[in-house]
Amino acid sequence: MATKDGVVFCLLALATAVICNAGDVDPPPFSRRDFPKHFIFGAASSAYQIEGAAFTDGKEASIWDVYTERYPEKIMDGSNGLVAADFYHRYKDDVKLVKDMGVDAFRFSISWPRILPRGRISGGVNPLGIKFYNDLINELLANGITPFVTLFHWDLPNALEEEYCGFLSPLIVKDFRDYADLCFKEFGDRVKFWMTVNEPELVSSFGYDGGIFAPGRCSIYVGNCSAGDSGTEPYIVAHHKLLAHAATVEIYRKKYKATQNGVIGVSLASDWVMPIDHQPANRLAASRALDFTLGWILDPVMYGRYPKSMQAIVGDRLPQFSEKESHMLRNSVDYVGLQYYTTKFATDTGVSDSNELRYTTDMHADLSNYDQNGNPVGEPTPLSWLFIYPAGLRDLMLYIKERYNNPLIFITENGMADGNDKSISLEEALNDTQRIRYHEGHLSYILQAIEDGVNVRGYFPWTFIDTFEWVHGYTARFGLYFVDFEGDLKRYAKKSVSWFKTFLTMDNFPRDEL
Numbered sequence: 001m002a003t004k005d006g007v008v009f010c011l012l013a014l015a016t017a018v019i020c021n022a023g024d025v026d027p028p029p030f031s032r033r034d035f036p037k038h039f040i041f042g043a044a045s046s047a048y049q050i051e052g053a054a055f056t057d058g059k060e061a062s063i064w065d066v067y068t069e070r071y072p073e074k075i076m077d078g079s080n081g082l083v084a085a086d087f088y089h090r091y092k093d094d095v096k097l098v099k100d101m102g103v104d105a106f107r108f109s110i111s112w113p114r115i116l117p118r119g120r121i122s123g124g125v126n127p128l129g130i131k132f133y134n135d136l137i138n139e140l141l142a143n144g145i146t147p148f149v150t151l152f153h154w155d156l157p158n159a160l161e162e163e164y165c166g167f168l169s170p171l172i173v174k175d176f177r178d179y180a181d182l183c184f185k186e187f188g189d190r191v192k193f194w195m196t197v198n199e200p201e202l203v204s205s206f207g208y209d210g211g212i213f214a215p216g217r218c219s220i221y222v223g224n225c226s227a228g229d230s231g232t233e234p235y236i237v238a239h240h241k242l243l244a245h246a247a248t249v250e251i252y253r254k255k256y257k258a259t260q261n262g263v264i265g266v267s268l269a270s271d272w273v274m275p276i277d278h279q280p281a282n283r284l285a286a287s288r289a290l291d292f293t294l295g296w297i298l299d300p301v302m303y304g305r306y307p308k309s310m311q312a313i314v315g316d317r318l319p320q321f322s323e324k325e326s327h328m329l330r331n332s333v334d335y336v337g338l339q340y341y342t343t344k345f346a347t348d349t350g351v352s353d354s355n356e357l358r359y360t361t362d363m364h365a366d367l368s369n370y371d372q373n374g375n376p377v378g379e380p381t382p383l384s385w386l387f388i389y390p391a392g393l394r395d396l397m398l399y400i401k402e403r404y405n406n407p408l409i410f411i412t413e414n415g416m417a418d419g420n421d422k423s424i425s426l427e428e429a430l431n432d433t434q435r436i437r438y439h440e441g442h443l444s445y446i447l448q449a450i451e452d453g454v455n456v457r458g459y460f461p462w463t464f465i466d467t468f469e470w471v472h473g474y475t476a477r478f479g480l481y482f483v484d485f486e487g488d489l490k491r492y493a494k495k496s497v498s499w500f501k502t503f504l505t506m507d508n509f510p511r512d513e514l
Contacts, residue, residue, distance in 0.1 A: 040458035042105035053088035060117035062155035067214035102504035109153035119157035231357030267337030272392030304330035337412035343392030390441035
């Protein structure tokens with residue numbers, strides 16, 4: 001297979017190989033010149049994972065501040081984001097590092113409790129929080145970097161969780177809309193790319209079915225949670241996130257879009273799912289798994305309704321949209337932010353007669369990174385759930401193209417983690433050849449997808465610097481830049497930084513203005 005310039009992708013075999021040799025990495029076999037001129041290359045981050053300054057300059061607690069303090073045993077190293085990478089105090093230097101890579105854009109999220117400490121406008125706007133994001137946006141623009149802003153990346157103001165259980169209550173819709181309205185008003189003259197909610201399906205599952213993400217709710221038969229209902233709450237929370245998304249998009253389009261001339265979307269996480277064999281039951285299991293993950297959010301924002309398989313299985317546990325809500329949701333994205341890491345095999349589990357209902361088992365599919373012979377789907381990485389299978393990203397985008405009428409897509413996260421191995425030297429930690437193979441492979445399949453007509457326009461590696469990785473704490477390093485969490489938080493460029501810089505600049509290819 002070839003690009004429009006006839007470049008043969010000899011690396012495709014490498015990209016899907018299970019065993020690869022370490023060592024020096026050759027220059028990229030392709031560059032940004034092989035992508036469309038308007039294609040955006042960026043770097044990604046989120047507020048709670050990098051900012052730190054958890055209670056500085058008027059910011060109050062988020063649910064993750066409370067969760068990590070209350071349940072340190074649920075974080076692999078017992079850590080938290082109180083300091084994280086201290087981006088709050090080091091953002092100017094970090095922006096210089098972003099610029100040095102040669103990327104076009106930087107994705108970050110706004111911390112809701114930093115600008116609205118009590119969660120609501122009536123509780124007071126924090127001027128120092130507003131100032132921080134204004135300063136960050138201005139710093140990015142001064143360095144020729146386009147801001148991509150996520151409104152909600154999981155750090156809900158704890159005040160709203162205490163008052164009415166956050167996203168379990170329909171009251172959240174108005175509060176979210178008001179928060180978003182404030183952000184559009186304060187930052188929208190310079191921000192042209194907005195995302196409402198990051199991975200709503202993931203937090204609805206992990207936070208309210210498995211109980212492993214904040215606020216840590218689940219049924220007693222699922223895990224060690226103080227409260228929750230794994231059979232209903234994930235669906236209620238996702239429903240309210242969808243309604244908050246729709247209300248936010250509506251206010252942006254009615255009040256701001258004509259003057260600010262921006263676009264707004266939602267970012268979704270999805271593995272690609274393949275049947276474990278050719279049996280019809282397992283093919284249907286793979287289809288259901290995609291419905292219960294990607295389709296759970298994408299069907300409503302495109303078509304105003306939940307997937308039919310979810311409606312049939314979940315029944316009256318699945319909330320319903322009113323006619324007005326369905327109309328608001330339909331076509332409520334200008335683009336889809338897609339976040340892909342790995343691929344899984346699906347096996348049909350049949351219908352259970354258990355009364356222990358939960359979202360995870362409702363899809364009637366067992367998902368595994370191993371086939372029926374015990375072979376992994378791709379090259380293993382230090383994270384037990386993440387195997388390198390770049391072809392899955394192409395297949396997932398082709399699926400979206402066909403099912404959802406080829407929407408505009410930005411790959412807003414894609415990456416892999418090194419383990420935080422304190423026994424190896426800094427030089428060894430910076431020699432991240434596996435990460436380079438990971439990104440080479442995925443970029444090659446994005447080029448294939450473009451050849452196949454997929455409307456994909458951007459790529460944001462996860463992540464810019466090592467971060468607090470939620471339940472993994474600081475044990476997983478996804479960053480292109482190494483952060484010395486044991487010392488002074490100094491940043492060190494991994495080998496992947498040089499790879500990306502070469503990839504982005506070696507042809508001195510001019511880009512369009514964004």
